[in-house]
Amino acid sequence: MKYVFNLNVALLFFAFVLITSCDDDDENEVTKLEATATVDLDAVSTSKFTLFNFENNAVVANTDSISTKWDIGFRGTTIILNGGTSGPGLASGQIVSGIFDELLEAPATEYASDSQSAKAITGSGGWYTYTGTTAVPNHAILPIAGKVLVLKTADGKYVKMEIISYYKGNPDTTTSTFADLNTRPASRYYTFNFIYQPDGTTNFETTR
Amino acid sequence: MRTTNIVWYILVRCYRLFLSGMKVMAIAAGILVCMSTRAHAQDSLTIKELAEIVVTATRSERALAELPVPVTIIQQKQIASMGALRLNEVLGEQTGLSIVSDHGSGIQMQGFSPEYTLILVDGEPLIGRTAGTLELNRIAVANIKQVEIMKGPSSSLYGSEALAGVINIITERPNGVNGTVTSRYGTNETSDFSATLNYQKNKLGAYAFADRYSTKGYDLSPDTEGSTVSPFTNYTFQSKVTYDFTNRLKFSLSGRYFTEEQKSITDIGTTEPVLLNGSGNVDDWNVNPVVSYTFSEKLKTTFRLYGSKYSTTSIQKYQGDGAIYDETYFDQTFTRPEIQTEYFLNAKNILTLGFGRIWESVEATRYDDRMKYQTNYVYAQYEWQPMSKLNLLLGGRYDDHSAYGSQFSPKLSAQYDVNSWLAIRGSFGVGFKAPDFRQLYLNFTNATVGYTVLGSRELAAGIARLQAEGQIEEVLVDPSTFGEIKAETSRAYNAGIKLQPFKRSFLTVNVFRNDVKDLIDTKPVARKVNQQYVYSYYNVAKVYTQGIEAEATHTLSNRINFSLGYQLLIAKDKQVIDQLKAGEVYARDPQTNVTRRVRESDYGGLFNRSRHMLNAKVFYEDAENGWIASARAIYRGRYGFADTNNNVILDDDSEYVEGYVVYNVSVGKTFLKVFKAQAGCDNLFNYTDRQYIPSLPGRLLWASVAVTLSGKGDSKK
Numbered sequence: 001m002k003y004v005f006n007l008n009v010a011l012l013f014f015a016f017v018l019i020t021s022c023d024d025d026d027e028n029e030v031t032k033l034e035a036t037a038t039v040d041l042d043a044v045s046t047s048k049f050t051l052f053n054f055e056n057n058a059v060v061a062n063t064d065s066i067s068t069k070w071d072i073g074f075r076g077t078t079i080i081l082n083g084g085t086s087g088p089g090l091a092s093g094q095i096v097s098g099i100f101d102e103l104l105e106a107p108a109t110e111y112a113s114d115s116q117s118a119k120a121i122t123g124s125g126g127w128y129t130y131t132g133t134t135a136v137p138n139h140a141i142l143p144i145a146g147k148v149l150v151l152k153t154a155d156g157k158y159v160k161m162e163i164i165s166y167y168k169g170n171p172d173t174t175t176s177t178f179a180d181l182n183t184r185p186a187s188r189y190y191t192f193n194f195i196y197q198p199d200g201t202t203n204f205e206t207t208r
Numbered sequence: 209m210r211t212t213n214i215v216w217y218i219l220v221r222c223y224r225l226f227l228s229g230m231k232v233m234a235i236a237a238g239i240l241v242c243m244s245t246r247a248h249a250q251d252s253l254t255i256k257e258l259a260e261i262v263v264t265a266t267r268s269e270r271a272l273a274e275l276p277v278p279v280t281i282i283q284q285k286q287i288a289s290m291g292a293l294r295l296n297e298v299l300g301e302q303t304g305l306s307i308v309s310d311h312g313s314g315i316q317m318q319g320f321s322p323e324y325t326l327i328l329v330d331g332e333p334l335i336g337r338t339a340g341t342l343e344l345n346r347i348a349v350a351n352i353k354q355v356e357i358m359k360g361p362s363s364s365l366y367g368s369e370a371l372a373g374v375i376n377i378i379t380e381r382p383n384g385v386n387g388t389v390t391s392r393y394g395t396n397e398t399s400d401f402s403a404t405l406n407y408q409k410n411k412l413g414a415y416a417f418a419d420r421y422s423t424k425g426y427d428l429s430p431d432t433e434g435s436t437v438s439p440f441t442n443y444t445f446q447s448k449v450t451y452d453f454t455n456r457l458k459f460s461l462s463g464r465y466f467t468e469e470q471k472s473i474t475d476i477g478t479t480e481p482v483l484l485n486g487s488g489n490v491d492d493w494n495v496n497p498v499v500s501y502t503f504s505e506k507l508k509t510t511f512r513l514y515g516s517k518y519s520t521t522s523i524q525k526y527q528g529d530g531a532i533y534d535e536t537y538f539d540q541t542f543t544r545p546e547i548q549t550e551y552f553l554n555a556k557n558i559l560t561l562g563f564g565r566i567w568e569s570v571e572a573t574r575y576d577d578r579m580k581y582q583t584n585y586v587y588a589q590y591e592w593q594p595m596s597k598l599n600l601l602l603g604g605r606y607d608d609h610s611a612y613g614s615q616f617s618p619k620l621s622a623q624y625d626v627n628s629w630l631a632i633r634g635s636f637g638v639g640f641k642a643p644d645f646r647q648l649y650l651n652f653t654n655a656t657v658g659y660t661v662l663g664s665r666e667l668a669a670g671i672a673r674l675q676a677e678g679q680i681e682e683v684l685v686d687p688s689t690f691g692e693i694k695a696e697t698s699r700a701y702n703a704g705i706k707l708q709p710f711k712r713s714f715l716t717v718n719v720f721r722n723d724v725k726d727l728i729d730t731k732p733v734a735r736k737v738n739q740q741y742v743y744s745y746y747n748v749a750k751v752y753t754q755g756i757e758a759e760a761t762h763t764l765s766n767r768i769n770f771s772l773g774y775q776l777l778i779a780k781d782k783q784v785i786d787q788l789k790a791g792e793v794y795a796r797d798p799q800t801n802v803t804r805r806v807r808e809s810d811y812g813g814l815f816n817r818s819r820h821m822l823n824a825k826v827f828y829e830d831a832e833n834g835w836i837a838s839a840r841a842i843y844r845g846r847y848g849f850a851d852t853n854n855n856v857i858l859d860d861d862s863e864y865v866e867g868y869v870v871y872n873v874s875v876g877k878t879f880l881k882v883f884k885a886q887a888g889c890d891n892l893f894n895y896t897d898r899q900y901i902p903s904l905p906g907r908l909l910w911a912s913v914a915v916t917l918s919g920k921g922d923s924k925k
Contacts, residue, residue, distance in 0.1 A: 124741075146803055
């Protein structure tokens with residue numbers, strides 16, 4: 001008797017768990033966040049920033065520069081965020097050391113927005129190294145491995161981003177073709193991976 | 209612990225390998241000796257080694273065999289047989305040394321950059337370094353009696369810079385009455401003319417040497433403007449006069465003057481060629497009077513005065529309109545009086561005391577003013593033989609520097625003769641390198657790129673000035689946290705054996721470890737409005753270098769000398785190791801773009817250091833018939849060139865330069881004791897690597913003739 005009773009309790013409990021979890025699925029579907037790859041984003045202009053929106057994975061026209069339609073802007077090696085002195089939005093950011101895939105949670109603090117004295121995202125020594133005259137390849141802008149840009153968008157959503165290349169076609173930078181300035185692909189073309197979290201949380205694994 | 213085990217394992221393996229090699233060699237030697245029909249006077253190498261005199265280890269003449277510190281001697285005979293003209297050619301073939309290029313060809317010793325090896329001529333330091341490198345090509349070797357190489361720190365005797373070791377060039381002394389004229393011509397229109405004059409009679413000795421060296425240089429990239437090495441011509445004059453007033457009072461005066469002129473063409477255009485005509489001059493002179501007085505058999509005092517000046521000027525003009533693009537000058541002076549007294553208590557106890565003062569100054573385009581500093585120093589050394597088989601050498605030196613503080617450098621060395629064929633030795637020493645002028649006083653802004661470098665003494669004022677001028681956008685680090693710059697110091701441990709398994713065979717093995725701290729590095733202090741940085745110097749890095757060096761020589765029937773040398777080297781940055789252990793170093797695969805964590809085992813250590821270096825040499829001499837010949841193979845194992853996967857450290861295969869071997873051969877013949885003809889080929893198989901080793905020219909053929917005329921004079925040793 002006792003055994004049957006126990007089994008019944010267990011079955012009841014099991015059914016309850018099943019039902020409640022089914023309810024969860026119906027109301028808040030959890031989807032895994034996948035990285036988006038953006039290839040050869042043109043930042044060639046020396047006067048205008050190329051403005052970009054993470055949610056739509058799309059370039060925003062410069063006529064919308066005084067709006068919150070864009071999150072991040074690129075011009076050469078300079079990166080601006082739509083906030084602070086750069087725009088009307090709430091965007092801010094920081095550079096975190098680590099591996100892109102391993103960064104599962106955005107840090108709670110330490111975000112900076114662009115100011116008169118400095119951009120939130122430091123260029124040389126921040127996300128890239130300029131190799132100068134002595135190194136091979138020379139005069140190259142090479143993104144530093146293990147630097148993840150953690151950003152808040154213009155409307156305060158979290159994004160993590162890793163810059164892969166500054167050259168058109170994301171070339172292998174260890175080859176002699178790249179080392180030779182005559183055969184090196186054009187610069188000011190960004191290739192990067194990012195994960196945009198639309199639900200406003202700091203989680204970079206899943207979204208509701 | 210693990211490293212130590214590996215070191216011992218390799219040591220034991222090397223020793224076993226050597227013993228088996230020696231057996232084969234011994235049998236071969238036996239056969240050769242039996243077959244040899246001529247009988248030769250057999251002078252023992254032991255006696256020869258005893259007779260070899262070294263001054264570097266103690267600053268006085270000592271027999272090499274009795275010294276507890278390892279010193280390598282390269283004698284004139286060997287230099288002449290190689291056909292070497294400049295010091296870099298000689299040093300580049302020695303075990304454990306490699307020639308590295310950074311603003312000139314300098315010497316890398318026990319894994320240290322050129323700035324940590326002191327280069328002396330007759331015990332007095334050569335000055336004039338560019339970015340820490342003393343250009344070895346400045347030193348002609350035709351008038352050298354021997355080169356002494358002492359590895360491990362010797363700041364206990366020599367003060368600053370003797371952190372990795374000391375190379376002492378001992379020039380010829382007046383000997384007999386004779387004169388020699390030599391002329392040589394080779395590939396790249398390289399020509400060399402030299403003349404020496406010797407006079408020694410009674411109390412007066414005189415020696416004079418003159419050399420003219422010129423080369424067209426070479427170009428490994430003919431498709432670009434300018435040459436890899438531009439044409440240059442230099443002259444060296446050196447003389448020495450000795451006079452013995454009495455048996456007790458002796459005087460010598462030596463002087464040296466070197467001058468070089470180089471012409472170059474550079475292309476600074478980015479799209480269209482913009483050509484610059486450049487010309488550079490180097491002038492270097494020194495003078496060195498020495499008086500020694502022997503009070504008694506037990507007491508001897510030497511007074512040395514040394515003055516040296518090194519200057520360079522360079523100017524670059526646009527080829528088009530002749531306008532000046534860049535003009536620089538650099539003047540450095542060094543003056544040092546020193547008194548040294550040796551007290552021989554008895555044969556087993558020798559005490560040496562010395563003191564002196566150094567005045568140094570530099571004036572250059574990159575400095576605000578004429579910068580000066582002084583060093584007062586005192587040193588003591590005690591050579592002690594407590595037992596017949598045990599030799600000890602204890603020394604210490606105290607340097608008081610006007611700009612950065614004081615430094616005490618002790619050293620203790622010991623040698624124990626286990627039996628007639630085996631000796632063990634070991635040493636512990638502290639070496640240091642004082643911050644140099646640029647690290648203290650540099651005030652330089654790059655005209656084309658716009659960055660600024662400030663010496664630690666200029667930092668606060670320099671930042672304040674740039675701020676007042678509105679050039680600073682953001683101060684990144686509070687300049688006061690940089691603090692007073694300290695000397696770079698190293699603690700070094702050396703242990704080894706000297707083995708003579710057969711009468712004509714020698715083996716030396718030395719294990720070394722250097723722990724270096726306070727290495728001076730640069731880091732950005734502030735960002736300028738032009739987005740460039742202001743850099744300054746600070747003490748940060750801790751590195752170690754360790755390894756094993758082994759050298760074996762064997763002589764066959766007095767004519768053929770074989771030698772084999774090997775060095776294993778591991779040189780790493782301790783902070784990088786800590787970062788690797790903490791998993792904070794990353795790399796990106798260039799094909800897959802995946803960023804990964806770098807493992808500690810991937811770390812290749814400091815750049816530009818070969819883990820393995822090997823040399824094999826054969827020298828042949830037939831004194832009766834006047835033949836000399838040599839064949840040498842020098843292997844430099846693969847080494848890191850530069851970071852390519854953007855994590856600053858050496859960890860990827862693409863960051864290495866392949867190992868390579870250079871083969872050099874020479875042959876010479878003396879006729880009638882007056883004429884000598886010699887020819888040779890350096891880099892026989894024409895190994896070049898224009899991208900990574902531009903300092904290595906291709907195959908070089910050369911031939912020389914020399915005439916020596918002798919008169920009646922006194923031979924003086």
